[in-house]
Amino acid sequence: MGELLDELLQIALMYLPAMVSNASPVFLKRGTPIDFGRNFVDGKRILGDGKTWEGFLLGMWFGITVATSLWVGTEDFRYFLYGSMGSLGALLGDMFFSFIKRRIGLPRGAPFPLGDQLDFFLGATALMVASGWRPQAFPWLVMAFVIVMLHVMTNRIAYWLGLKDVPW
Numbered sequence: 001m002g003e004l005l006d007e008l009l010q011i012a013l014m015y016l017p018a019m020v021s022n023a024s025p026v027f028l029k030r031g032t033p034i035d036f037g038r039n040f041v042d043g044k045r046i047l048g049d050g051k052t053w054e055g056f057l058l059g060m061w062f063g064i065t066v067a068t069s070l071w072v073g074t075e076d077f078r079y080f081l082y083g084s085m086g087s088l089g090a091l092l093g094d095m096f097f098s099f100i101k102r103r104i105g106l107p108r109g110a111p112f113p114l115g116d117q118l119d120f121f122l123g124a125t126a127l128m129v130a131s132g133w134r135p136q137a138f139p140w141l142v143m144a145f146v147i148v149m150l151h152v153m154t155n156r157i158a159y160w161l162g163l164k165d166v167p168w
């Protein structure tokens with residue numbers, strides 16, 4: 001049992017930079033759209049106004065800061081490597097799901113159940129695994145559930161705090 005808890009804690013720490021990089025752009029109210037307002041071939045916005053360069057940079061800044069702190073704290077470079085890749089992957093995954101939402105005609109901020117919760121997690125996981133991270137399957141699955149719960153909870157907190165105009 002101790003083994004499993006150890007692995008779970010390690011995975012949670014490995015994802016902390018991605019969680020922070022996904023959460024920090026919420027503090028921004030406006031910015032320069034990553035798609036510069038341009039439409040895709042289908043006549044709809046490529047990403048929409050919810051994805052800005054400022055949000056991307058702020059997310060990367062906070063994500064890498066947390067990844068660096070974990071590296072210093074644990075003296076294990078892998079937290080920096082996988083944490084930073086996770087931060088980038090979280091932001092890219094979020095952008096990818098926004099791209100999908102626009103393609104299926106969902107306006108900015110429209111709910112996309114499970115997609116809104118897992119977009120950053122899947123993007124982060126893709127880049128972390130691509131850079132060599134190999135978590136154990138079962139604890140990783142448990143973490144996926146924890147992340148979805150955490151996401152629902154923190155989005156409600158962000159909504160109550162007036163950081164988001166939708167609670168998802």
Ligand SMILES: CC(C)=CCC/C(C)=C/CC/C(C)=C/CC/C(C)=C/COC[C@@H](COP(=O)(O)O)OC/C=C(\C)CC/C=C(\C)CC/C=C(\C)CCC=C(C)C
Binds near residue numbers: 016062116155158
């Ligand atoms: C790390 C573990 C296992 C537990 C942490 C305990 C916990 C529940 C902390 C809550 C954090 C909190 C009080 C947040 C309040 C305000 C806030 C920043 C909410 C962000 O919610 C928005 C959402 C992004 O929306 P989107 O996905 O639709 O784009 O964030 C998604 C939530 C997560 C990524 C999972 C949980 C996030 C964290 C544990 C990190 C908390 C992040 C911050 C406190 C913001 C970091 C910002 C700065 C200025 C460093």
Ligand SMILES: Nc1ccn([C@@H]2O[C@H](COP(=O)(O)OP(=O)(O)OP(=O)(O)O)[C@@H](O)[C@H]2O)c(=O)n1
Binds near residue numbers: 098110
């Ligand atoms: N790269 C990013 C990601 C997020 N945000 C900010 O964080 C908020 C919440 O992000 P998210 O819920 O992913 O965006 P939505 O507004 O829901 O837009 P979408 O429908 O595309 O998800 C966005 O409104 C935006 O203000 C940002 O500025 N830049």
Ligand SMILES: [Mg+2]
Binds near residue numbers: 109116168
């Ligand atoms: Mg969203």
